[in-house]
Amino acid sequence: xxxxKVNDFVVRFANVNGTGSxxxxxxxxxxxxxxxxxxxxxxxxxxxxxxxxxxxxxxxSEKGYLxxxxxxxxxxxxxxxxxxxxxxxxxxxxxxxxxxxKALNPAMIRSDVTYIGLPLMDMCLRExxxxxxxxxxxNIIYVGALSALxxxxxxxxxxxxxxQFVGKEKLVAMNIKALNLGIDYVHSHFTYPLDIRxxxxxxxxxxxxxxxxxxxxxxxxxxxxxVVAWYPITPSTxxxxxxESYAKKLRIDKETGKRNYAIVQAEDELAAIxxxxxxxxxxxxxxxxxxxxxxxxxxxxxxxxxxxxxxxxLIDVQRTGPSTGMPxxxxxxxxxxxxxxxxxxxxxxxxFPATPKECxxxxxxxxxxAELLQTPIIMMTDLDLGMNDHMSEPFHxxxxxxxxRGKVLNADQLEDxxxxxxxxxxxxxxxxxxxxxxxxxxxxxxxxxxxxxxEYAVYTEDGRVYARNMDRxxxxxxxxxxxxxAPYLYQKENKSSYGLIFFGTSTYSAEEAMDTMASSxxxxxAMRLRAFPFNQxxxxxxxxxxxxxxxxxxxxxxxxxxxxxxxxxxxxKMIPVLNYDGMPITVHTIISLINKNLSPVINGSTSKILS
Amino acid sequence: xxxxxxxxxxxxxxKNDLGYTTKEYEGSLSTLCAGCGHDSISGSILQACFExxxxxxxxxxxxxxxxxxxxxxxFLGNSHGFNSVHGRMPSVATGAxxxxxxxxxxxxxxxxxxASIGMxxxxxxxxxxxNMVYIVMNNGCYGLTKGQDSxxxxxxxxxxxxxxxxxxxxxxxxxxxxxxxxxxxxxFSGDKEQLVPLIKAAVSHQGFAFINVISPCVxxxxxxxxxxxxxxxxxxxxxxxxxxxxxxxxxxLANYESGTxxxxxxxxxxxxxxxxxxxxxxxFNRMExxxxxxxxxxxxxxxxxxxxxxxxxxxxxxxxxxxxxxxxTLSEVELCPGSATLSEINEDLR
Numbered sequence: 001x002x003x004x005k006v007n008d009f010v011v012r013f014a015n016v017n018g019t020g021s022x023x024x025x026x027x028x029x030x031x032x033x034x035x036x037x038x039x040x041x042x043x044x045x046x047x048x049x050x051x052x053x054x055x056x057x058x059x060x061s062e063k064g065y066l067x068x069x070x071x072x073x074x075x076x077x078x079x080x081x082x083x084x085x086x087x088x089x090x091x092x093x094x095x096x097x098x099x100x101x102k103a104l105n106p107a108m109i110r111s112d113v114t115y116i117g118l119p120l121m122d123m124c125l126r127e128x129x130x131x132x133x134x135x136x137x138x139n140i141i142y143v144g145a146l147s148a149l150x151x152x153x154x155x156x157x158x159x160x161x162x163x164q165f166v167g168k169e170k171l172v173a174m175n176i177k178a179l180n181l182g183i184d185y186v187h188s189h190f191t192y193p194l195d196i197r198x199x200x201x202x203x204x205x206x207x208x209x210x211x212x213x214x215x216x217x218x219x220x221x222x223x224x225x226x227v228v229a230w231y232p233i234t235p236s237t238x239x240x241x242x243x244e245s246y247a248k249k250l251r252i253d254k255e256t257g258k259r260n261y262a263i264v265q266a267e268d269e270l271a272a273i274x275x276x277x278x279x280x281x282x283x284x285x286x287x288x289x290x291x292x293x294x295x296x297x298x299x300x301x302x303x304x305x306x307x308x309x310x311x312x313x314l315i316d317v318q319r320t321g322p323s324t325g326m327p328x329x330x331x332x333x334x335x336x337x338x339x340x341x342x343x344x345x346x347x348x349x350x351x352f353p354a355t356p357k358e359c360x361x362x363x364x365x366x367x368x369x370a371e372l373l374q375t376p377i378i379m380m381t382d383l384d385l386g387m388n389d390h391m392s393e394p395f396h397x398x399x400x401x402x403x404x405r406g407k408v409l410n411a412d413q414l415e416d417x418x419x420x421x422x423x424x425x426x427x428x429x430x431x432x433x434x435x436x437x438x439x440x441x442x443x444x445x446x447x448x449x450x451x452x453x454x455e456y457a458v459y460t461e462d463g464r465v466y467a468r469n470m471d472r473x474x475x476x477x478x479x480x481x482x483x484x485x486a487p488y489l490y491q492k493e494n495k496s497s498y499g500l501i502f503f504g505t506s507t508y509s510a511e512e513a514m515d516t517m518a519s520s521x522x523x524x525x526a527m528r529l530r531a532f533p534f535n536q537x538x539x540x541x542x543x544x545x546x547x548x549x550x551x552x553x554x555x556x557x558x559x560x561x562x563x564x565x566x567x568x569x570x571x572x573k574m575i576p577v578l579n580y581d582g583m584p585i586t587v588h589t590i591i592s593l594i595n596k597n598l599s600p601v602i603n604g605s606t607s608k609i610l611s
Numbered sequence: 612x613x614x615x616x617x618x619x620x621x622x623x624x625x626k627n628d629l630g631y632t633t634k635e636y637e638g639s640l641s642t643l644c645a646g647c648g649h650d651s652i653s654g655s656i657l658q659a660c661f662e663x664x665x666x667x668x669x670x671x672x673x674x675x676x677x678x679x680x681x682x683x684x685x686f687l688g689n690s691h692g693f694n695s696v697h698g699r700m701p702s703v704a705t706g707a708x709x710x711x712x713x714x715x716x717x718x719x720x721x722x723x724x725x726a727s728i729g730m731x732x733x734x735x736x737x738x739x740x741x742n743m744v745y746i747v748m749n750n751g752c753y754g755l756t757k758g759q760d761s762x763x764x765x766x767x768x769x770x771x772x773x774x775x776x777x778x779x780x781x782x783x784x785x786x787x788x789x790x791x792x793x794x795x796x797x798x799f800s801g802d803k804e805q806l807v808p809l810i811k812a813a814v815s816h817q818g819f820a821f822i823n824v825i826s827p828c829v830x831x832x833x834x835x836x837x838x839x840x841x842x843x844x845x846x847x848x849x850x851x852x853x854x855x856x857x858x859x860x861x862x863x864l865a866n867y868e869s870g871t872x873x874x875x876x877x878x879x880x881x882x883x884x885x886x887x888x889x890x891x892x893x894x895f896n897r898m899e900x901x902x903x904x905x906x907x908x909x910x911x912x913x914x915x916x917x918x919x920x921x922x923x924x925x926x927x928x929x930x931x932x933x934x935x936x937x938x939x940t941l942s943e944v945e946l947c948p949g950s951a952t953l954s955e956i957n958e959d960l961r
Contacts, residue, residue: 204961206957206961207961208957208960208961209960209961210960218956221946221948222947222948222953224941224942224943224946224947226710226938226939226941226946227706227709227710227938229702229705229706229709246956250948250952251946251948253934253945256934256935257932258932258933258934258935259931259932259933259934260934260938260941260945260946261933261938262709262928262931262933262938263931264705264709264739264927264931266702266735267731267732267734267735268731270699270702270732271699271701271702271705271731271732271735272702273702274695274696274699274701274702274703274705274706274732275702275703275705275706275709276706277695277703277706278673278693278695278702278703278704278705278706278707278708278709278710279706279707279709279710279938279939280706280710281693281703281706281707282671282706282707282710282711282714282939283710283711283939284709284710284711284938284939286706286709286710300696301696301699304695304696394957394960395953395956395957396950396953397947397949397950397953398950399949399950401943401947402943403942403943403947435691436939437668437671437690437691437707437711437714438668438669438671438691438711438713438714439668440668441666441667441668441689442635442667442668442689445667445668445688445689445690445691445692446691446692447683447684447691447692447693447694448691448692448693448694448695449693449694450694458639459639459684
């Protein structure tokens with residue numbers, strides 16, 4: 001099939017973790033990106049530091065589809081442990097690259113797959129003396145082989161290595177040598193390039209390649225976060241690491257050399273969120289990042305922040321849970337836990353980024369929202385978005401932008417006020433005025449507590465006062481509906497009786513599914529959710545469609561439940577499209593599940609067949 | 612304790628350097644039981660802040676949950692207060708302090724709030740040497756849930772209903788010493804003369820200052836057989852010596868005979884004067900403080916006073932090299948790197 005697979009295939013690297021394969025694999029993905037071709041790498045890794053199987057999938061798609069695709073066209077297998085399943089994962093007609101230093105077990109041989117043996121271990125033993133170098137350069141040799149087999153421009157690889165090892169020319173030279181070992185071996189042993197191959201395009205524009213967690217960290221720097229408290233947990237750890245690495249460069253006071261930020265690694269997630277609440281109460285912008293188990297632990301404090309009305313920013317990088325192992329896989333399964341986090345009548349504001357650009361923007365915006373609404377803002381990202389590199393629109397910032405600190409009274413305002421009421425709904429929007437400790441010698445102080453207080457923050461256990469406060473909190477909730485990021489509609493007017501709803505990392509595959517189904521003649525309207533609470537647009541979208549498919553990555557259709565519960569819609573028309581095996585949802589899963597639901601209709605009334 | 616407090620104040624009430632009387636340091640009326648040790652401690656906190664002439668709005672009061680944690684409502688009404696989550700006051704105080712290093716943080720907790728549910732946060736706030744005062748109002752029982760034994764109740768101590776606590780107590784002062792606290796004191800709610808100067812010294816200390824105050828629960832743990840009753844504590848108390856805090860501008864040593872005391876200079880320029888130290892007591896020696904505490908315990912005595920101080924200690928802000936300016940005063944100007952920098956970052960990601 002000549003040319004049919006140019007710029008449209010999946011490469012999977014099967015490695016042993018802890019062997020330095022990640023940077024070699026990234027080099028490959030980045031080279032594709034630099035050749036102007038849309039690329040999406042995904043790291044599938046174990047809860048382990050050294051010795052267990054790890055995979056790195058790279059999807060190359062001229063059409064710009066960035067979702068995970070099933071089936072591997074070219075497998076680079078350098079891990080004997082996982083070889084049996086790696087062989088089976090290759091598409092018929094695909095390629096299997098392996099280390100032929102040792103003869104291939106005949107049981108591994110499939111007649112519909114082309115085998116390409118590279119004597120990686122042999123070459124390393126011969127060319128390098130240091131044991132660690134032998135291990136590391138094995139990875140670079142196969143990248144070299146791939147560059148010959150797939151037509152990667154050598155100058156691109158050279159340039160990337162030069163950028164990676166600035167000032168370490170010796171390392172660059174050794175890497176180039178390793179690349180050439182792979183290239184030369186292919187040149188002298190195989191026909192190249194393969195039918196799957198790369199051709200330079202100009203499809204990237206000004207896009208960037210970055211992981212969502214780093215983008216969140218950078219967003220927090222731009223959003224003015226100064227106090228960060230956290231507890232290590234995969235996959236959220238790199239949010240704070242990202243913040244710190246940017247802050248070290250961008251937040252050092254020029255005169256004193258001191259840091260215009262403070263980070264504390266807390267003793268647990270309870271302490272982390274407690275610190276964030278304390279800092280925000282005291283007028284600093286503060287955030288933490290965690291994952292499912294941490295969110296569970298933070299529930300009590302999230303309730304306090306809700307009732308005491310303290311701005312709080314929490315980034316939840318969702319994963320499979322609990323325990324260890326599967327938690328290094330992705331999921332969107334904290335939706336309900338986050339939406340109703342804590343005891344008592346609580347509802348929390350959630351935002352759902354889908355790209356690194358949105359991770360950056362929504363994190364920065366979360367600080368404005370938190371202070372505007374005086375409540376926790378929980379960003380619901382996930383492992384796939386957070387820890388994998390994604391092609392994204394570049395980050396953007398308006399220099400005229402000011403932080404919106406919300407309703408905070410300063411000393412002069414307090415001076416002019418006859419009596420300050422912390423929970424007095426002066427503006428009739430449910431949002432009241434707060435003061436920061438230390439503002440005024442005699443005015444504006446109040447005692448912060450949960451629910452037992454009146455409009456002037458005076459202690460009371462009067463049930464009527466409590467109910468009045470709860471109603472005001474609901475009014476604030478309604479105000480929030482049109483303040484939070486609006487849903488994104490894919491059409492100006494409805495053109496189908498079927499609607500798709502999705503959010504976060506399901507977006508890539510959902511968009512591809514829409515394209516694919518449209519080319520089969522079946523059009524869907526679609527809406528991408530970007531926040532909770534849902535506004536009227538979300539309700540209207542559901543009400544104006546006969547069937548609505550809710551695409552999400554958890555077992556119980558948590559977003560579907562939330563929509564049904566909050567918007568009082570008929571559950572019968574809300575069809576769940578779910579994936580919960582820990583791998584990012586694919587276009588194949590989406591189409592086959594929709595197909596399954598629609599097939600009686602299709603068979604009965606139309607002849608449309610979905611691919 | 613419900614009564615109506617008269618609004619009238621004597622016109623000749625003494626004024627401090629700010630021109631305030633103690634009235635400016637009062638809070639709401641206490642609703643704790645009549646005779647509760649906690650109310651006496653509240654009074655000592657009030658007195659200490661008055662005597663130090665601290666502007667009330669420069670103090671932030673923080674607490675967890677329990678009878679003790681209700682008390683910040685009953686002193687320093689012109690200060691912001693935060694009645695947070697059970698056992699989690701240290702984390703809220705940590706965040707607050709990180710946000711604004713210039714305020715004084717007065718943390719109030721109880722034995723349940725600190726020695727049980729809050730043990731982890733207590734240990735870690737010590738480890739970080741957060742610049743705060745941490746007072747435990749220690750009555751050996753859970754008052755607000757009606758008298759259950761707490762983790763500081765002594766083994767063999769009898770509850771009001773007659774049951775005997777079978778478990779070893781957690782000695783919070785000993786633990787604080789072990790964990791490296793830079794200021795550790797112990798006192799008794801009924802000994803205002805000792806407690807007020809200790810609180811003043813704790814406020815002046817530029818690091819974590821811990822005061823464990825035995826504070827009898829008149830309702831649930833003041834019976835014969837309890838080791839946290841007024842009678843028991845009065846009979847078993849042993850003081851390390853008298854201490855006083857001398858403000859920076861006072862004539863040092865003016866009122867003290869030389870050779871009878873030790874002065875400790877604190878980082879804010881004040882001195883703590885320790886008088887009549889027990890034989891061979893050295894307030895700078897952590898090991899010795901631990902030994903003295905243990906020896907007193909073995910004699911069934913409660914050692915009170917300033918047990919240990921490290922006047923040269925460096926707090927969390929120093930450790931993490933954070934800005935001298937309070938972080939909550941920084942704006943876009945200092946915090947936002949701007950669009951030109953962002954363009955460079957974008958370029959690096961291509």
